[in-house]
Structure formats: structure tokens, C-alpha cells
Amino acid sequence: xxxxxLIALCTVVCIACGGQPHGPKAPAAAxxxxxxxxxRVLSSAELERALSELLGSSPPVAGRLAKEIRxxxxxxxxxxxxxxxxxxxxxxxxxxAVNAALxxxxxxxxxCPAANPTPCRDAVLDNWALTAWRRPATGxxxxxxxxxxxLGAAEGDARGGAALVLTALLQSSSFLYQSELGEAISAxxxxxxxxxxxxxxxxxLSGAPPDASLLSAAEAGRLRKGDERARAARSILGRSNTRxxxxxxxxxxxxxxxxxxTAKDAVRFPAYDPLKQSMLDETASFADQVFITRGASVDAxxxxxxxxxxxxxxxxxxxxxxGPQVSSAKTARLGILQHASVLxxxxxxxxxxxxKRGDFVLRRLLCKQLPRPAELGLEIVMPVPxxxxxxxxxxxxxxxxxxxxxxxxxxxxxxxAFENFDASxxxxxxxxxxxxxxxxxxxxxxxxxxxxxxxxxxxxxxxPDVHSCFARQAFRxxxxxxxxxxxxxxxxxxxxxxxxxxxxxxxxxxxYAASDLFVTRRRMP
Amino acid sequence: xTRTPAHVPPxxxxxxxxxxLGAGIAVSCLAPELRAERERKGAPLRFIGAYLPHGxxxxxxxxxxxxxxxxPDSSLAPFDAPETxxxxxxxxxxxxxxxxxxxxxxxxxxxHEAARVILTGSGAQGKGASIDQYLAQDCLLGAETPLTxxxxxxxxxxxxxxxxLSYTSLGTPVPKxxxxxxxxxxLFGQPLSQLGQAELADQRRRGRSVLDFARRDLARLQRRxxxxxxxxxxxxxxxxxxxxxxxxxxxxxxxxxSRPDRAQFPKLRAFGGGEPNFEVVTxxxxxxxxRAIACDLTRFxxxxxxxxxxxxxxxxxxxxxxxxxxxxYSPRTEHGPGLPQTWQLLGxxxxxxxxxxxxxxxxxxxxxxxGDTIVYATSDMGDPSRHSSRNVPTIVAGGCGGHFTLGRHxxxxxxxxxxxxxxxxxxxxxxxxxGVQRDSFGSAPSSRTTTGRLNELVL
Numbered sequence: 001x002x003x004x005x006l007i008a009l010c011t012v013v014c015i016a017c018g019g020q021p022h023g024p025k026a027p028a029a030a031x032x033x034x035x036x037x038x039x040r041v042l043s044s045a046e047l048e049r050a051l052s053e054l055l056g057s058s059p060p061v062a063g064r065l066a067k068e069i070r071x072x073x074x075x076x077x078x079x080x081x082x083x084x085x086x087x088x089x090x091x092x093x094x095x096x097a098v099n100a101a102l103x104x105x106x107x108x109x110x111x112c113p114a115a116n117p118t119p120c121r122d123a124v125l126d127n128w129a130l131t132a133w134r135r136p137a138t139g140x141x142x143x144x145x146x147x148x149x150x151l152g153a154a155e156g157d158a159r160g161g162a163a164l165v166l167t168a169l170l171q172s173s174s175f176l177y178q179s180e181l182g183e184a185i186s187a188x189x190x191x192x193x194x195x196x197x198x199x200x201x202x203x204x205l206s207g208a209p210p211d212a213s214l215l216s217a218a219e220a221g222r223l224r225k226g227d228e229r230a231r232a233a234r235s236i237l238g239r240s241n242t243r244x245x246x247x248x249x250x251x252x253x254x255x256x257x258x259x260x261x262t263a264k265d266a267v268r269f270p271a272y273d274p275l276k277q278s279m280l281d282e283t284a285s286f287a288d289q290v291f292i293t294r295g296a297s298v299d300a301x302x303x304x305x306x307x308x309x310x311x312x313x314x315x316x317x318x319x320x321x322x323g324p325q326v327s328s329a330k331t332a333r334l335g336i337l338q339h340a341s342v343l344x345x346x347x348x349x350x351x352x353x354x355x356k357r358g359d360f361v362l363r364r365l366l367c368k369q370l371p372r373p374a375e376l377g378l379e380i381v382m383p384v385p386x387x388x389x390x391x392x393x394x395x396x397x398x399x400x401x402x403x404x405x406x407x408x409x410x411x412x413x414x415x416x417a418f419e420n421f422d423a424s425x426x427x428x429x430x431x432x433x434x435x436x437x438x439x440x441x442x443x444x445x446x447x448x449x450x451x452x453x454x455x456x457x458x459x460x461x462x463x464p465d466v467h468s469c470f471a472r473q474a475f476r477x478x479x480x481x482x483x484x485x486x487x488x489x490x491x492x493x494x495x496x497x498x499x500x501x502x503x504x505x506x507x508x509x510x511x512y513a514a515s516d517l518f519v520t521r522r523r524m525p
Numbered sequence: 526x527t528r529t530p531a532h533v534p535p536x537x538x539x540x541x542x543x544x545x546l547g548a549g550i551a552v553s554c555l556a557p558e559l560r561a562e563r564e565r566k567g568a569p570l571r572f573i574g575a576y577l578p579h580g581x582x583x584x585x586x587x588x589x590x591x592x593x594x595x596x597p598d599s600s601l602a603p604f605d606a607p608e609t610x611x612x613x614x615x616x617x618x619x620x621x622x623x624x625x626x627x628x629x630x631x632x633x634x635x636x637h638e639a640a641r642v643i644l645t646g647s648g649a650q651g652k653g654a655s656i657d658q659y660l661a662q663d664c665l666l667g668a669e670t671p672l673t674x675x676x677x678x679x680x681x682x683x684x685x686x687x688x689x690l691s692y693t694s695l696g697t698p699v700p701k702x703x704x705x706x707x708x709x710x711x712l713f714g715q716p717l718s719q720l721g722q723a724e725l726a727d728q729r730r731r732g733r734s735v736l737d738f739a740r741r742d743l744a745r746l747q748r749r750x751x752x753x754x755x756x757x758x759x760x761x762x763x764x765x766x767x768x769x770x771x772x773x774x775x776x777x778x779x780x781x782x783s784r785p786d787r788a789q790f791p792k793l794r795a796f797g798g799g800e801p802n803f804e805v806v807t808x809x810x811x812x813x814x815x816r817a818i819a820c821d822l823t824r825f826x827x828x829x830x831x832x833x834x835x836x837x838x839x840x841x842x843x844x845x846x847x848x849x850x851x852x853x854y855s856p857r858t859e860h861g862p863g864l865p866q867t868w869q870l871l872g873x874x875x876x877x878x879x880x881x882x883x884x885x886x887x888x889x890x891x892x893x894x895x896g897d898t899i900v901y902a903t904s905d906m907g908d909p910s911r912h913s914s915r916n917v918p919t920i921v922a923g924g925c926g927g928h929f930t931l932g933r934h935x936x937x938x939x940x941x942x943x944x945x946x947x948x949x950x951x952x953x954x955x956x957x958x959x960g961v962q963r964d965s966f967g968s969a970p971s972s973r974t975t976t977g978r979l980n981e982l983v984l
Binding site for chain 1: 633634635636638673676682683684685693695697698699700701702711730731734735736738739741742743746749750751752753754757758760761763764765766767768771794795796797798835844845848912
């Protein structure tokens with residue numbers, strides 16, 4: 001089967017222009033509703049924080065380890081292996097970190113007296129192991145650490161001993177992996193032990209290892225009950241140092257986190273390159289504001305009437321004011337969908353892309369995955385654009401092709417709603433963009449008149465399936481895994497919340513932390 | 526680039542080394558007689574896989590009937606240009622016309638995603654290794670060198686399936702090096718080799734203690750983990766072995782190039798302002814790669830070459846090669862004559878890419894290792910305007926250890942008609958050249974796609 005792709009809008013992500021679509025995979029009846037008992041390699045950001053927790057400081061890790069392999073678009077990925085190249089790079093980073101820490105604050109790290117240091121040494125080593133591994137060392141491990149220290153500290157060189165032990169801890173798999181193996185509670189299930197629970201709470205909710213108070217709670221057995229975990233979760237979520245974790249979720253959910261790796265036609269969009277960081281900062285800052293003041297609800301993400309702009313972006317948006325919450329009433333922007341970062345990330349370098357923008361909304365807000373042309377055996381021929389052709393005219397050629405029309409009737413009108421923004425995210429005057437189709441968009445049997453993207457944003461914010469999709473997307477990020485069965489279990493958990501809390505990410509995560517789903521794992525063969 | 530002596534970190538004796546790695550089991554993937562022959566000859570075979578962007582302008586790529594590559598607009602002209610590349614490599618070149626990335630086509634992994642298919646012979650959901658990693662890691666042929674393998678790219682260190690050639694046995698991409706300085710330091714600048722003997726011995730002792738500790742910790746975790754997680758932890762074990770190799774530097778006579786000067790390429794990434802530096806970075810990468818092979822620092826490597834977008838190298842090319850050249854290529858078909866001006870633009874990109882491959886061959890030849898190297902260069906597409914992964918432009922170059930009949934154009938299109946001709950057969954043939962006992966590679970719905978070698982490689 002061949003399809004003539006009649007718009008010059010497809011690049012990497014081509015949307016199917018034919019055949020029968022298939023929506024999100026429905027979970028099979030026998031699908032597991034628990035996460036598997038697993039080991040997860042810490043992400044670069046988590047490694048940096050874990051280093052800092054142990055040593056008091058950390059060199060930057062994110063740019064030095066290889067980029068994470070993504071699952072469902074998210075960098076938190078439980079299937080990520082630790083590869084030889086990771087080990088080589090980590091070896092260099094961790095040695096550098098240990099050397100720097102021992103040089104900068106050796107006395108703080110090693111408070112033991114020179115005379116009769118052994119009792120103090122053992123206590124310090126125990127504490128290091130607890131911090132690095134997020135659990136106490138076993139007797140065997142303690143002996144090994146003490147032997148390592150003795151080897152490194154030959155001839156009384158405490159610094160050498162400390163360096164060897166810290167290096168070994170940082171190379172150990174107990175440091176590099178978050179364990180969610182659990183202890184068997186039945187033939188098919190395991191349950192996280194108290195320290196694994198502490199790790200799960202900390203890494204899931206803050207992207208960082210557990211601090212001393214959480215480890216103490218684990219030791220005291222105060223994380224076994226749901227309400228205890230809910231309290232711990234609220235405490236973690238209330239800290240300002242968890243915000244980075246939510247910012248990253250929002251940036252990855254919106255697929256803008258790699259905006260720095262994009263380029264625009266420098267002649268048409270000279271302002272774009274210097275503005276990329278401001279655009280990213282806006283989305284991150286907006287996420288903070290929604291998290292702090294709106295409970296991270298999807299309604300607020302979609303319809304909050306403010307922008308978070310620095311001076312440069314304010315000028316780009318045509319605003320006089322700058323700050324974290326500047327009213328967007330005088331602009332064509334509402335919520336997060338009209339952020340310049342989002343509009344630019346889902347455009348081509350030279351022109352807008354209703355296909356990319358529409359596809360983005362369907363995939364990330366409605367969780368509707370349409371097949372790509374290749375999956376339908378379609379070959380795409382890119383036409384040469386005609387200079388005087390409007391975007392609508394290019395787009396409408398889809399509807400003339402029976403192979404293309406089924407999917408593109410769903411995609412294109414959504415993308416066309418954003419046509420009052422150019423490929424760099426700048427708002428266009430009415431005479432700068434072409435017409436939209438007067439035909440209503442049909443979605444699941446409903447006629448929707450998408451006069452612009454603010455209408456779309458309000459329509460999305462009111463839909464239960466968008467709220468459910470948001471919960472699904474969040475779960476993929478925070479749980480580091482995409483599994484339809486477990487996602488369904490999470491959505492059922494969310495559905496049991498009072499209606500006022502169902503769209504609130506903080507409440508969802510607290511409920512998750514308190515649930516059996518959070519601490520129970522599927523035993524794997 | 527001037528040559529300066531460098532200390533290079535090679536390995537202990539092979540037997541001791543393989544013994545330490547438990548190599549006995551994995552090496553069994555080699556046929557015993559071939560392994561014996563390989564050891565007797567002492568001339569190990571090497572493999573380099575190269576990715577070239579944007580398919581090809583077939584009209585300019587296909588060699589003439591007499592295998593003439595010197596036609597002025599021939600994309601393959603660099604292989605017969607002694608005035609530029611020191612000698613002609615025509616006699617060490619096999620141009621294969623008509624291979625399809627069938628394992629990808631069968632499951633919809635085509636076009637920009639088909640880089641995944643090239644060396645794995647599998648689509649997006651495949652879980653197998655690429656042949657470079659299979660040979661280096663799974664068959665332990667990379668255990669004999671300080672670096673098990675070398676995975677390079679220019680301008681793009683992304684981890685999506687369209688940006689990677691090398692994959693582990695878990696099916697995940699192997700991270701790529703894109704910074705020539707980092708590659709140089711990795712290959713030639715190991716700090717341990719700068720130390721005095723006593724200090725070096727002490728460092729090794731401490732390093733081994735750390736690794737022993739890490740290994741015991743890993744073993745404890747493996748005992749608790751389920752089968753699926755153990756595969757992940759086995760990869761971790763491989764990672765520890767890679768670290769162990771680095772503890773064994775010893776003097777080895779080898780000329781290293783001088784350390785690249787970062788001022789030559791202040792930016793490295795595509796879309797991040799790196800494009801104007803891609804030419805110099807590519808030249809450095811091909812030279813470093815050739816030196817790594819020549820110094821026997823590794824025997825398995827891959828490299829992803831960039832396109833000419835925003836490099837400013839050719840005034841006649843638009844800034845965006847992807848949208849404005851690849852998408853607009855209009856081939857000659859049974860339905861029409863096509864647009865020759867579009868062939869010329871794409872042909873320029875192709876010829877430039879092959880120039881880098883020819884330069885790599887030149888470096889390998891000058892180092893005396895070309896004869897035992899298989900260079901396999903291809904693209905994710907044939908006709909880029911269709912995003913089609915049929916008829917991908919394929920070349921095999923280097924001496925290939927005498928395993929293939931070179932210096933010719935192998936035209937598979939004549940016989941295949943509309944059927945797919947799976948490139949997996951080439952992968953199987955490469956594996957067999959290394960002595961691997963298997964007659965299939967990769968995964969696809971049809972076992973016929975993954976099974977069988979490319980008999981036509983040998984006349």
C-alpha cells in the first residue's frame with residue numbers, strides 16, 4: 001500500500017496517513033497489576049544527589065554520563081542497564097568527587113581521633129554504608145569495608161582509607177541500583193522491606209535518596225502502615241528541594257526538555273536561539289507555580305491565566321511585566337499549551353507543524369496513540385511545498401486521500417488550532433496566518449469547534465479522559481515504568497479519591513504512597 | 526596531525542586475561558578450526574560499522590557497468606581518488622546494490638528509525654545485540670583489547686533508535702562518544718600510565734580491591750534478583766570487567782596522534798551550534814578510530830557520520846539537508862524521469878560521506894591494518910524521499926581478511942524483483958568471517974529473513 005503524503009510537515013514523527021487506527025492497548029485480562037520486583041539504576045540526577053548526600057558535595061553528573069534511554073518519553077526508566085561505558089565514566093566522576101570531598105572537608109567526613117580510631121572508624125563506616133546504600137550494612141559487608149579501610153589506610157593514612165572505602169561504596173551495585181526486590185509474602189508477591197520503602201518514597205517523590213530522618217523512620221518501623229507513608233510523603237512533597245523532580249516531569253511530559261537540541265531557521269527566527277533557555281525556564285517556573293499554588297492539577301496546567309517570564313521572554317510575548325506569575329489576559333496564551341517551548345518543540349525548523357502539534361496533544365494529553373505510517377506499511381513521499389499555499393490547503397490534501405484521512409482528521413484540526421503561533425512560538429497577528437477549517441473537529445463522536453488553542457485548552461481541561469491521561473503520564477514518570485496493567489491499577493486508585501482530589505498530582509502521589517500498590521511487587525521467575 | 530609517542534594501556538597476556546574473564550564459555554561461539562587458524566595467523570579480524578545519512582541518490586550511486594567510479598558525479602568517486610586519499614581503494618571495495626533492511630520493514634521499523642536495524646538485524650522491539658557488540662561482548666572477542674569496543678558519533682549523542690547503531694544484548698543502545706578529546710583521553714591518555722612503577726602497582730592493588738568489593742556486592746544482589754533482573758546484572762558484571770581492563774596498563778609501542786585541541790570545536794552538538802565544527806570533528810574521529818584499530822586498542826567500532834546541514838561547507842546546499850534535499854529527492858522511476866537537480870544535491874551529500882569513509886580506509890591502510898578490517902557502511906534508507914528502507918546503499922570495504930571477493934559491484938536487484946532481500950544475510954556472513962558458528966542473526970516475523978548468509982559475497 002502506498003500513500004502520497006501531501007504535506008511537507010513530517011520529519012521524525014510521521015503520523016499514519018491511512019489504515020485502521022488502534023488506540024491505547026487495552027490491558028489483557030491476565031495482565032499484572034503490580035510493578036515487578038526489580039532493580040532500577042539511578043538516573044544521572046539521582047546519582048548526583050546520592051553523591052552529594054554521601055560526600056556533602058557533588059560534581060555535575062548529568063552531562064557526563066550518557067543520556068538515559070527513555071521509556072514512554074521519560075528518562076526515569078527501570079529497564080535501563082548499567083553499561084561498560086557508564087561504568088568507565090562513573091569511575092572517573094566518582095573518583096573526582098571523592099578526591100574533591102576529601103580535600104575540601106576531610107575533617108567533617110572523618111572526625112575520628114588519630115589515637116585509637118577503631119570504634120569511631122567503625123561507626124563512620126557504618127554511617128557511610130547506610131547513606132550510600134540506603135540500608136544498614138550486614139555483618140559480612142561491615143567486615144569487608146573495614147578490611148578495605150585497613151588496606152587504604154596502611155601506615156596510618158586515614159585519608160587513603162577513606163578514599164578507598166568511599167570509592168568502593170560508589171562503585172557498588174547497592175549504591176547504583178534502587179532495590180525494589182522486596183521480601184516474599186506469597187508465591188506471587190513480595191513486599192518492600194522498611195529500607196526499600198524509604199528508598200521508594202524518596203526516589204519516587206523527590207528524585208533523591210532518603211535522608212536521615214526517613215532512614216530513621218524505616219529503622220523504627222514507621223513506614224509499614226499506609227497512613228505513616230502518607231505522612232512521610234506529604235513531608236517530602238512539602239520540601240522545596242523536591243521541585244526539580246516535578247519540573248523534570250513536566251518538561252518530559254510536554255516533550256520540551258530537549259529544546260536546547262533544536263534549531264530554527266536563523267533567517268526567519270533570529271530570536272529563537274538566544275531565547276531557548278528563557279522558554280525552558282518559563283515552563284519549569286510555571287510548573288513550580290502550579291505545584292506550589294494549584295496542587296499540580298491538570299486544570300491549572302491547562303488553563304492557569306498567567307505566564308512565568310523573564311525580561312526577554314516578556315518582550316517576546318509582548319508583555320510589559322516579568323515574573324513568575326504575570327497575567328496572560330492580554331495575550332493569546334492560556335496555561336501551558338501555548339508556552340513558546342511547547343509550540344517551538346512541536347514545530348519544524350522553518351514552518352509550523354499542525355501534524356506534530358496535533359499528534360502531541362493526542363498522545364500526551366489524551367493518551368491516544370495513532371499508528372505511524374510505517375506500521376501500516378505506508379511509504380511517505382514528501383512533496384515540494386508550494387510557496388503560496390496556506391497551511392490549511394496543505395493539510396486538506398490529507399482528507400482527499402482515503403489512506404490518510406482517517407487518522408489525519410483526528411490530528412490535523414487539533415494542530416491547526418495553534419496556527420496563530422509561528423514555529424518559534426511567537427504569537428501572530430490575525431493577518432499573519434491562514435484560515436482554519438470551518439468544519440468542526442470530530443472526536444469520539446463529539447463535534448468540537450476549535451476556533452483557537454485556548455478553546456482547545458479549556459475543552460481538554462474539562463474532560464475526564466484528559467485527567468486520567470495526566471495521571472497515567474505522571475505514573476509512567478514517577479514509577480519509571482510503562483505497563484498498562486499497573487497503570488490501570490494506579491488509575492483505579494486515583495478514581496477512589498474524592499472528586500476534589502482526583503486531578504491533583506500531589507494527592508495522587510500521597511494516595512499512591514499510602515497504598516499497597518506502592519509497597520507490593522510481583523514476584524518474577 | 527603530528528605523531529607523538531604515547532603510553533598506551535594494553536592488556537596482560539591473552540590467555541591470562543581470558544581466563545580471568547571466564548572466557549571459555551563465550552568463545553565457543555567461534556568454530557574451533559577457525560579459532561585455531563585465527564590464533565595461528567595472529568592477525569585478528571576487525572570490524573567497523575559506519576552509518577551514512579540520508580540514503581542515496583541512486584542514479585549517482587550505482588557504479589557503471591565496468592565498475593568505473595571516476596565518473597565526475599559518482600557518489601563513490603572518493604574510493605578511486607588517489608590524488609586525494611593516497612591510493613585507490615577500488616580493489617578493496619564491494620558495492621552491494623539491492624539489500625533491504627527487511628527485518629525492520631516487516632515490523633514497521635523503517636526510515637529514520639531504521640538505524641536500529643542496520644547492525645542488529647532486528648526491528649524496534651528486538652532484544653538482541655548489534656553484531657559489533659555480539660562479537661566484542663557476547664563472543665568475548667573484545668576481551669583481548671583494552672577497549673572492548675568503541676562507539677562513536679558526530680554531533681548526536683541521543684539514545685533513540687534512529688540515532689544508534691550499537692546495541693547491547695539487552696537491546697539497549699550503547700552510548701556514543703561525540704567529543705574527540707574524550708575519545709583521545711579514553712584511548713591514549715590514561716592517567717595511570719603516567720605513573721611510576723611503584724605508584725602504578727599501588728594504584729592497581731587498590732583498584733582491584735575496589736573491584737573485588739564491587740563484584741562481591743553484585744554477587745549478593747544477583748542471588749536475590751529474579752531471572753529478568755539477573756540479565757541486567759550480568760551487564761553490570763561486564764561493566765566491572767571493562768573497569769578491570771583499565772587497571773592493566775603496560776607499555777606498548779604505538780604512535781598516538783596528538784591530543785585534539787578543543788578550541789577547534791567549541792561546540793559539538795547538532796542544533797546546539799556544533800554543525801560548523803562537524804567536518805573537523807569527523808576528521809578527528811576517523812583518525813582516532815583508525816589509530817585505535819592500528820594500536821589494537823579495540824577491534825570493534827561503529828561510527829555515525831553527520832549530514833551537511835548548517836555546516837556551510839557547500840554554498841550550493843541549503844541549510845537543512847533533511848527537509849530540503851532528502852525529502853525533495855525525486856528519483857528516476859518507471860513512472861517518470863525524476864528531477865536530476867535533486868540527484869545532484871543528494872549526491873553531493875553522499876559523496877562527502879564516502880569521502881570520510883575513504884579517509885578512514887586511508888588511515889587504516891597507512892597503519893597496515895586495512896587488510897584485516899571489514900568496514901561496513903550503509904544508511905537507514907534507500908530512497909530518502911519515501912523514507913524507504915529498501916535498497917539501502919551498502920558498501921563493504923577493506924581487505925576483510927580475504928573472506929569476501931572485493932573490487933566489484935554486486936547487483937542483487939537483478940534477481941530479487943519485488944521481493945525483499947534481507948541484509949541479515951550480510952550480517953551472518955560477517956559473523957561467519959569471524960568464525961562464529963551460526964547461520965542466522967537478528968529477529969523478524971519470518972525466520973527466512975534472519976537466516977542464511979550472503980553467498981554472493983564470494984565468487
